[in-house]
Amino acid sequence: MVERSPAAQSLRRSYVTADGCRFDVIEMSVEHHADRSATLTYWLTVGCPGHPDEHWVVALPWGDKSWADVLTSPASPPPDRLRQLVHLVRAHLEEWWDTKGHNRRSARMGRRIA
Structure with missing residues (x-):
C-alpha cells in the first residue's frame, strides 16, 4: 500500500544538498x-558533482517514537x-550517503541497484 499521509508526501520530495549532491526520490x-517505530524505505538516484549518478534502495530505521503521530496522521x-x-x-x-563506504551499519542500510 502506498503511503499517502502528508508527512510521507513531504518526505517523498527530491532535494539538493549544500554541496550540490542531488537526491532524486x-x-x-x-x-x-x-x-x-517505523522503517522509511527510499528508492533514490543520487548525483554528486563530478560523479556519475547512482541508484540505491535505502531502508532507514526510525526508532524515534515521538514522530509517530506525524508519520501516521491523515491530517496535515x-x-x-x-x-x-x-x-x-x-x-x-x-x-548514510557519506558513511556507507566505511561504516558497516550504514552499508547494510542501502543496496545499489542497476
Missing part, C-alpha cells in the same frame, strides 16, 4: 511497526513539526 514507503501536522521531521530524515539520508 523515485519512490518512498513507510512501514509502521507495532512498537510505534503542524508545519514546523513537519519541516523538522523532513530535515531530520534528510540529515539521516545524507549521513
Whole structure:
C-alpha cells in the first residue's frame, strides 16, 4: 500500500544538498511497526558533482517514537513539526550517503541497484 499521509508526501520530495549532491526520490514507503517505530524505505538516484549518478534502495530505521503521530496522521501536522521531521530524515539520508563506504551499519542500510 502506498503511503499517502502528508508527512510521507513531504518526505517523498527530491532535494539538493549544500554541496550540490542531488537526491532524486523515485519512490518512498513507510512501514509502521507495532512498537510505534517505523522503517522509511527510499528508492533514490543520487548525483554528486563530478560523479556519475547512482541508484540505491535505502531502508532507514526510525526508532524515534515521538514522530509517530506525524508519520501516521491523515491530517496535515503542524508545519514546523513537519519541516523538522523532513530535515531530520534528510540529515539521516545524507549521513548514510557519506558513511556507507566505511561504516558497516550504514552499508547494510542501502543496496545499489542497476
